[in-house]
Amino acid sequence: MQRLPALLALAAIVAVMMLMVRLGKLEDRLMRFENANGGAPAPAVGAPVLAREPLQEVAPYMGRIQNYLQKYVLATRAGNEKLAYFYVDEIEESMEAVADMDLIDQGIPISAHMRTYGLATINTIEDHMKEDGLTRADADLELLVNTCNTCHERTGHDYVHIQLPTNSRFSDQRFEP
Numbered sequence: 001m002q003r004l005p006a007l008l009a010l011a012a013i014v015a016v017m018m019l020m021v022r023l024g025k026l027e028d029r030l031m032r033f034e035n036a037n038g039g040a041p042a043p044a045v046g047a048p049v050l051a052r053e054p055l056q057e058v059a060p061y062m063g064r065i066q067n068y069l070q071k072y073v074l075a076t077r078a079g080n081e082k083l084a085y086f087y088v089d090e091i092e093e094s095m096e097a098v099a100d101m102d103l104i105d106q107g108i109p110i111s112a113h114m115r116t117y118g119l120a121t122i123n124t125i126e127d128h129m130k131e132d133g134l135t136r137a138d139a140d141l142e143l144l145v146n147t148c149n150t151c152h153e154r155t156g157h158d159y160v161h162i163q164l165p166t167n168s169r170f171s172d173q174r175f176e177p
C-alpha cells in the first residue's frame, strides 16, 4: 500500500507528458495553418473563414526570376559566358529564397517543388557551364523553360506559360562581352 503515492506520482508525470506531446502537435498544426494562410494569423474560433489571399511572398521572386531568365538568354545569345553565369547564379539565389520559405500552400508543397524542379535544374545548368561554358546553352535553356512550366503545372498555375524571349526589352544594357 506504500507504493500507492509513488504510483500516483508516476501516473501524474505520464499524464503531463502526454499533455505536452498533444500541445506540441497542436502547435505544429497551428503553424502549418498559418503557413497555408500566407503567414496570416489563424482566425479566432467561430470567425468566418475568408477566401485565401493569393501568395504575396512567391510572386516577387518569380518576377525577378523572369527578369534574370531574359538576361541569361540575352547574355547567352551574345556569347557572354561570364554574364550568363552571373544571371544563372541570380536565378539560383531567388529559387533558394523560395525553397527556404518552407511554404505549403493549400496542401501544395511549393518550397519542396522548388527544390525538385527549379533548384535541381539550375544546379545542373551551373555544372554544365562550369564544364563546357556555353556549348550546351541551347539545350539548357529549353530545359529551364520546361522546368518553369512543369512547376507551374504542379503548383496549380498552369496558366503561367514561360517561353524564351524573342527580343531584348533592355535598351539600356549591352549583353556582348
Ligand code: HEC
Pocket: 054, 055, 056, 057, 058, 059, 060, 062, 063, 065, 066, 069, 110, 111, 113, 114, 117, 118, 119, 144, 145, 147, 148, 149, 151, 152, 155, 157, 160, 162
Ligand atoms: C515552385 C516551383 C516553381 C518554379 C520552378 C518556377 N515557378 Fe514561377 N511560379 C510558381 C508559383 C507558385 C507561382 C504563383 C505565385 C503566386 O501565386 O503569387 C509562380 C508564378 C510565376 C509568374 C507569374 C507572376 C509574375 O511575376 O508575373 C511568373 C512570370 C513566373 N512564375 C516565372 C517563372 C520562371 C521564368 C521560372 C523558371 C525560370 C519559374 N517561374 C519557375 C512556382 C514556380
